[in-house]
Amino acid sequence: MLLPTIIDAVADTGYCIVDNFLPQQQSQALYDYSQQLPAQYWNMAGIGRQQSQTINTMVRNDRIYWLTPEQPEHADYLAIMEELRVEFNRSLFMGLFDYECHLAHYPNGAFYKKHLDAFKGRSNRVLTTVFYLNPQWQEDDGGQLVIYGAKGEVLETVLPQQGRLVVFLSDRFVHEVLPSKRDRFSVTGWFRINASVSGIIDPPR
Numbered sequence: 615m616l617l618p619t620i621i622d623a624v625a626d627t628g629y630c631i632v633d634n635f636l637p638q639q640q641s642q643a644l645y646d647y648s649q650q651l652p653a654q655y656w657n658m659a660g661i662g663r664q665q666s667q668t669i670n671t672m673v674r675n676d677r678i679y680w681l682t683p684e685q686p687e688h689a690d691y692l693a694i695m696e697e698l699r700v701e702f703n704r705s706l707f708m709g710l711f712d713y714e715c716h717l718a719h720y721p722n723g724a725f726y727k728k729h730l731d732a733f734k735g736r737s738n739r740v741l742t743t744v745f746y747l748n749p750q751w752q753e754d755d756g757g758q759l760v761i762y763g764a765k766g767e768v769l770e771t772v773l774p775q776q777g778r779l780v781v782f783l784s785d786r787f788v789h790e791v792l793p794s795k796r797d798r799f800s801v802t803g804w805f806r807i808n809a810s811v812s813g814i815i816d817p818p819r
């Protein structure tokens with residue numbers, strides 16, 4: 615069973631990379647879904663939250679589409695992430711209360727510069743997950759996820775291979791997506807705690 619392996623790795627090092635997280639046909643089904651999604655459904659990804667959201671194509675130029683449980687195509691993925699959430703809470707008492715995720719499309723040339731997904735005490739995003747959908751990705755295709763350690767050293771360089779899942783603590787690891795030379799598809803998500811900042815519950819997006 616993969617879930618305990620993921621939890622042990624995150625408890626140990628703060629991150630985890632696993633292959634074949636879903637059965638191949640489920641990964642492929644999400645890939646196929648992303649391929650047929652009409653262009654107008656994809657939004658330019660922003661930086662920051664709600665009113666303070668800005669679109670800065672110097673930092674990132676991927677396009678995103680939020681997944682919802684109402685769509686049957688997303689049900690398998692959301693169901694396993696729910697299992698993972700429950701397991702994290704049971705094993706590590708993390709108090710994760712929900713999960714939000716979106717499809718991401720990096721067209722040829724797209725990237726996401728070094729960033730953190732959360733700032734200590736200022737976000738309810740606790741754990742980042744990235745699930746890759748791309749069949750037969752090669753080194754030359756670029757688009758690697760680079761994860762950095764506390765001293766700025768490279769910890770991991772990850773090819774966005776179909777079926778591969780990366781999980782890491784959102785406020786601990788600076789990371790970036792190197793320029794992709796092919797259309798690159800993934801599902802990026804965050805497990806969240808119900809933290810309130812200045813008495814205001816952090817809204818879902």
Ligand SMILES: O=C(O)CCC(=O)C(=O)O
Pocket residue numbers: 718726731744758759789790791800802
């Ligand atoms: O797609 C990836 O490898 C990482 C994406 C990312 O860092 C983000 O959306 O915050």
Ligand SMILES: [Fe+2]
Pocket residue numbers: 729730731789
């Ligand atoms: Fe990120």
